[in-house]
Amino acid sequence: MVARARLPRNLFVTAGSGTAAATILACVGSMAGDLFRTLGTVSLLAGLGAAAGVLVRYGVLRGRAVRTADELRQRHERAEAEWAARKATFERQETDRVDALPEWGTVSPGPDARRVDVVGGNLWGWEALLTVCGTSLLATRGPMVMVDLSGEAVSRELLRVAAANGLTVDLLLLPDELADSDLLVGLTPRQLVDSLVESIHSGQPSTELAGRLMDDRILTAVCAALGEHISMARLAAALRVLMNEPGDTPELTPEERRHVADRLFGDDYRRHAHQHLSRLESFVEPLAPLGTRRDARPAAALTCLALATGGRTVRAELLDDLVVQWLIRRIAHGPTRPGSLVVAGADDLPARHVERLGDLCERRGVRLVLLHRHLRGPVVQAIGAGTVGFMRLGNHEEARHAADFVGREHRFVLSQLTRTLGGNETHTVADTEGASETEGHGTGWGTSDGTGRGGGRGSTPTTWSRNRGWNLSESANWSVTRNWSRTRSLADGTNWSDAESRQRVYEYAVEPRTFQELPDYALILVRRDDDGATVVPTECNPDLVTLPRVGMGPLPSPPEVTGPAVGGPTAAAPLPAASPLPLTAAPPARPPRQRPPS
Template identity: 40%
Template sequence: MAVQPQEAAIRRHRLFYPRPPQLGWEFRDRWRSYRPFPHPEPTPPPMPAALLERQRRAALVLLDRREDAKRWGLSSGGCLVLGLVFSWSGTAGAVARLLVVLGLVGTSIVGVRLLIARWTNSSLDGRVATAGQQVHADHERRLAAWQAAKWAHERAEQQRVNALADYSAVCLSAGCHRLDLFGGSPDSWSAFLVVHGTSLLTAGPLVVVDLTRAGVCHELAVEAGAAGVSTDVQVFRPAQLPVSDLLLGFEPEELVDLLVEAVHGRDPGAARHERLADRRTLKAVVSALGDDVSLKRIVAGLRVLANEPDHELILLPGERTRIADEVMSVENRQRAGAGIARLIDHLEPLEDLGAQAAGGRAVRLDCLVLGDAHTGSPGETLAELLVRAVSHRVSRSASGRPTSLVLAGADRLHLDHLEQLATTCRRSGVHLVLLFEHLRDAGTALAGGAVGFMRLKGHREAQAAADHVGKDHRFLVSQFTRTLGGSRTMTTGESEGWSSSSGVSATEGTSWSTGSNTGISHTTQENAPLGRGTTTRSAGSSRTTGGSRSTTTSRTTGRSGSVSRSEADGENWSDAASVQRVHEHVVDPTEFQRLDDHLMLLVEHRGGRREVRSVEFPLELLDLPRVAMTPFPDHPGLPLPAPALPLLTDGGTGAHRGAAHPYDDPEGVFRA
C-alpha cells in the first residue's frame, strides 16, 4: 500500500519520538488489566436476636394464658353458677356466697392475665415489624450506596482501560548495551533497522556497517533524511572508492596496523611471523613516502619492492629510488617476496580508496555499505577494513565517537574480531547491535547481552535457538502481525477501509421480602369430667426473609480493517489489521522456522531470571490508534486500593446514625 505523504509524516514523527532504544512493540490485551469492583454485594443484616426471642416467649405465654383461661374459666364459671343456683334456692347461703366469690375472683384473675399476655404479644409484634422495616430500609440504603460506588468504579476503569494502548514499545533493560540478533531476511532487517535505528538516532550519532550487499540500511537512511537528520551513505563500489573518507584521520602507524589486520582478518590463526613481516614491510614503505601517505601510494611502493613497473607514475623518482635501494636489502626483499605479493593481491583492488576524499563532515547517521562489486578475497578484505576503521573510530576521543553501532552481516567476520569489537564498544560506552544471518555454533557463545531470534532457516539452528530460549516458555503474537506475514496479494488500483464498533449494556434488578407468623392451636375433650379432661396445645412462631438481585453487564468492542495495493510487477500483498485476538505459541524448533517476517523473540536476563518476549516491528503498526512509543509499566495490572464509599446517613440530613442495634454498621458498609 502506498503511504500518503501525510501518513508518512505522522509515521516519521512517531519514529523520531525521543525514547530509549526501542526494538519494536509488544501486544498486551488492555482489558486484562481491568480491575473488578473489590467489594462484595452487601447482604441483608439479621433481625435483633433478643427481640425475636422476646416475641417467641410472649407468644408461648399468650398460649399458656389461653389454655389457663379455658381450664380455670370453666371452674370459676361453674362455681359462680352453683353459687347463684344455691342463692336462688335459698339453701346453703354461706356456701352459695363463697362459690359466687370464688367464681368472680377466678374469672377476674384469668381475664386479667389473658389481657396482659395479649397486650404484651401485640406490642412485641409491632416492635418486630418496625425493626424489620428499619432493617430493610438500611439494607436498601447500603445496596444503593454499593451500586453507586460499583458503577462509579466501573466507569472509571473503563475510562482508564480505554486510555491504554494495545501495543507498547519494547526497550532493552537499563544497563544493557548489546544486542545479538540471529536469523531473519533482508526485509526483516530493514524494517527492524527503521524502528530501532530511529530510536538510536534520538540519543546520538549512529554508525551502520552493512556487509549484507542487500542495502538493509536504505530505508533507515531515507526516513532519517526525510526527517532532516544529517545523513551520509557511502556505498563501497569501485566507482565510489576514491571519494570515501573512511581512512581520513589515521596516523601512518595506525594505518599500517589497520591494513595488516584487514589482510589477515579472515585467518586469525595465521603465523605470527607472517603478520610481523607484513607489518615491517608496510612500515618501511610508509616511512619512505613521507607525509603524503595514501593507500594508492602504499600499493605503488609495494609494487616497487616486487620489481613491478609503475605505469601511472604515482611515486616520484626519488621515492621510487629510496624504496628500491634503502627500504630493504636484496636479501630481505627476496625473503619477504611472498608476503609482498600477498599484500599487493589484497590491497591492489582497493588502492583507490580515499584517493579524492575531502575533509569528513560530522553527520548524525553514517551508513557504510559494502557494494556487490567486490567479491572473493578483495571483498573480505574490504569488509574487514570497514569494521576495523569503525572500531578505531569508536575507540577515539568522545568528541568524534558515535553513541551506537550497528553491524549487519556479522557472519562475514571472525569470532575473535567480533569479540574485540564488542570489548571496544563496551569500554567506550557505545551501544552495539550485531545482526547474524545464521546461528552458528559460535553465535551462542558470542552472545553477551540481549539476544533476539528471527526466522531461522535450518533445523539445527532452530534447535539451538530453542535450547537457548528454553522449551518451557510461551509467547504471544497478535493477529495483526500474523496476517501481515502470511499471504501477499496485489490487485489493480488502491483501496482502504476501516470500521470499529464498541458498546456497553447493563441490566439490574432487585427484590426483597420480610415476614413473620405466629400460630396457636388448642384442643379440649368436651365429655371429660371437670378438671380431668384431655387438653392438647401447641404454639409456633416463624419468620421468613428472602431476597434476590441480578446484574448483567456486557461489553463489546470490535475493530476491523483492510488495505490493498497494486504494483506493476504483479506481486500480491494484503494487509488486515486486527488487535482482538492473539496466537499463543510454545517455544519449539519448528516455531523458529515459521516466525513471521516482522517478529522476533527477545531473550533478556532480568533480576536473575530469563525473560522471553515477542517483539513485533511492522511499520504498519504506526497507523493504528492504540500504539504507544513508550514501554508498558512493569506491572500494569496491580490492583489499586479499594475506593472509599460514602457512609450511610439518616434521611439525607447528613448526620451519621448511631449504632443503636447490632445490625447498624456505619463504618463497615459492606460487613454482612
C-alpha cells in the first residue's frame, strides 16, 4: 500500500528531474555547443532509466507482498483448520464427560435434621413425595412407621413399591379395622386413662384443668373396677351403668355391673358429674371395637396406619388424637423404635402433642416427617424446628407466610448497563505544486536645454550662455520560481468501554408468587445452618428413577470455571449451585487473524 502510494511521486521526481535537466542543457547547448546537447541527452536517459528502476522495484515489492499475503492466508487457514479440529475434539470430550455425569441426584435435608416439615401441595404431589422420600428412608434408616391421615390413601404407591421389593408391610385401615388394631395393647389402666383424657381435651386450652381432673377421676375409678381386661366396649358399658341408662350390658359380668352401679360413686356425685359421664360415654362409644385385640401386631419393615377413604367422621377425628398418643408411647417406651416416622395430614393434630412427638424423635434419633396441607394457624408456629419443604401454596396469604419464613436478603441488582464502541480513521493526502515567471523591460531618455544672460549696472559689457543635454537608460529583469510539496497523514484510533451500575435492594429471597406457581411434583427445600437459610429446588417425580442419568447420591458442587470472558479480560465465572452440568475447562481460543504487510 505504501509503495503504491509513493509510486506517482517517485516517477514524477525521477522522470521529471531528468527531463528538466535535459531541457535546460539542450537550451544551453543550442547556444554553447554540442557538449551541452550531449549532456542533456544523457540527463534525459538517466531520468528515464531511474523511472524504469522505480517501476521495476515497485513490481518486485508488489510480487513480494502478494507472496507474503498468500503465505499468511495459508498459515491462517491451517491455524483455522487446527482450531476447528481442537474445537471438535473439545466438544466431543465435553459431551462424553457430561453424558457420564448424573443429571439427577438425591437431596439431603441436612446432617443434623431430625425433623422435616412439608407444607402445601395436593394429594398427587403428596403421593409422589411419599413414594420418593419413603423408599429413601426405608433404604437408609430401616423400619418406618407411616400414619396416613389424608383420607385418600396417599401412601398406597409407597406400600406397593415396598411390597414389590420384598419388604414386609403391615397396613391397618381405620376405623374399619378397629377391632384388629393394637392401639391399646400393652397399656396399663393408668396409661389408658391418660391417653383418653389427652384425646378428649386435645382441642381445649390448658386452663380447663377442673374438667380434665373430673374426667381423669371418673375414668380411673371405672378402669380400676373393670380390672386388667379393658376395652372401649366394656368402658362404654360401665359409663352407661353409672348414668342409669336402660339396656343390657353383655360386656360386663353381673358382679362388675353391681360394683359399678352400687359401690363406685354415690348418688350425689353421679348427679353432679352427669355431664362429664355423658361426654365420656359419647367419646368412647364410637370406638367400641377398639381394644378387642389382645396381642400386638407382627413387626414389619413398613407399618402403616391409614384412615379409610371417605368423608371426615367423628370416629376419624377421635382416632387422630389416639394415634398420636400411640405414637408417643411407641417412641418413648416401645421395645423397638422405628428409624423414621412419617405423618401425612398433620394439620389437625394438637400443637403440644406434635411438639412432644418431635422432642421424643429428636432425643431418640428418629427422623420425623410431617406433611401439612396448609400454612396457617398452629402450623405457622410449629414449623422451623428443622428442615422445611414448601410445595404449591395456592392461597396468597400462605405464599406470603412461606416467603417470610425463607426471609429477605440484601442483593445487588443490575440497574444500568452502558456499552460504547467507537472508532475513527483519518487519511489525508495533499499535493501542492506551483510555478511563477516574471519578465520586465524598461527604457528611458531625456533632453535638457537652457539659456542665460547677465550684466552689471553702469557698464556696457553683456554675457550670454546656453547648454543642452541628453540621456538614455534601459533595464531588463527576468525571474522563474517553482515549488512542489506533498503531505500525507494517517491516523487510526479505536475506543471501547463497558460500564455497569448495581443497586442494593432488600427483597424476598423467594418471591411469594413462586410458591403459587410450583408444579405438582416440585418442592422448595429450606435448610437452616450457621450461614443462614439455604434454598434447594427439588423434584419428587417418581418417574425420574427411570431416566438413564440418575445418581443415588447428592450431586457434586460445580467448580468455578476460569476462562476468557466475552468482550473483556480473563475473569472467573462461577456456575449456579443448582446446575447439574459443571464445566471443567474453557474451549480453545480462536487464533487471531494476521494482517498482511503493506
